[in-house]
Amino acid sequence: MKQQGLNNKELIVQAADQLFYEHGYSQTSFSDIAAQAGIPRGNFYYYFKTKDDILTAVLSFRHQQIEEMLTACEQHSDDVKQQLIYLIEILIREEDNIINYGCPIGTMSSELSKSFTALQQQVTEIFETLRQWLDIKLAAAGLADSSKPLSMDILARLQGTTVLANVYHDIDFLRRSAQQHKLWLTGILYAN
């Protein structure tokens, strides 16, 4: 199960990240993570003192992944409008995961808001990173006046699509909905 080039700490974070996404935070035990990472149970108390510490590390990892995805959007095109549309296509690039487990940060936020209020803040910051990126790009595309509500609107639409696609496990709905979002956003971006 071990992968080359990763130290034990990274192995644990990667294993926990996957299990938290697929089974939820509270339903994933230390034993599960240890088995997935191929590391003896007791050993990773050397790396993480508490389960909360692991979650914090996983959320930092996801935050970093989101930032890398935003960078990928910027590398995809020099046109900010195309960057925005490429972001929405994350729904298609991750369609299998979304169908089965929903949005990694949306479902994590929902879980943490119920029983781990103190830890939810870190997820909110991931959303805020996304929202600010959208805000900047929308302003650059000539929509400075409405960029703030629009950025929230885009995030809400993406979340709504992932929830419904997961509820019905319906990949066709997911694809149609992604296409619809692209058309809607294109209409706004190229209105003038």
Place this chain on the structure above:
Amino acid sequence: MKQQGLNNKELIVQAADQLFYEHGYSQTSFSDIAAQAGIPRGNFYYYFKTKDDILTAVLSFRHQQIEEMLTACEQHSDDVKQQLIYLIEILIREEDNIINYGCPIGTMSSELSKSFTALQQQVTEIFETLRQWLDIKLAAAGLADSSKPLSMDILARLQGTTVLANVYHDIDFLRRSAQQHKLWLTGILYAN
């Protein structure tokens, strides 16, 4: 803690319903439910054999509540268009709960899809009850051609709004978003 007119079984279901919503299914223990219902721990194994049985009963209860809400929409007005708009206003009627805990059926679906796949089906059926009601009402409002995708679209928008409102604990966003949905739907319903 006991309320009049409810037998023990109903007391347990009501207590579990609240705790599952506020703390999540897997984070709610038998002891928590017993304490909330004011019923000794061991006793309610007489009413429910397993924790799954309690969840099944809670989901039936929520399904029933959704149906009662749809009936309330129909009693609110004789105009199907006004019934549809009244449904969307659930976002405002439940704003405090949504801010703190998200949508009861949306967040439950997300949790169950990760670790209790077999039980998620029952939540999907609640969504389908909602969707079919929307479908019928949209068709009655003269939108038979697009009623199916529109009903999914309405549900997705509602879910997206609840997720973001919960992520940011932002009641102003929730209200603005609800108003936006009403304007959007009004535009569609009264287009001709």
Place this chain on the structure above:
DNA sequence: GTCTATAGCTCGATAGAC
């Protein structure tokens, strides 16, 4: 129908040898 006591298990976390 109601309640107590407790079995049997898994959890997160610790101590300490190597």
Place this chain on the structure above:
DNA sequence: GTCTATCGAGCTATAGAC
């Protein structure tokens, strides 16, 4: 840094008295 052994607590669930 790595690993074994194990603790105490809390969990779901059961047995059986009343």
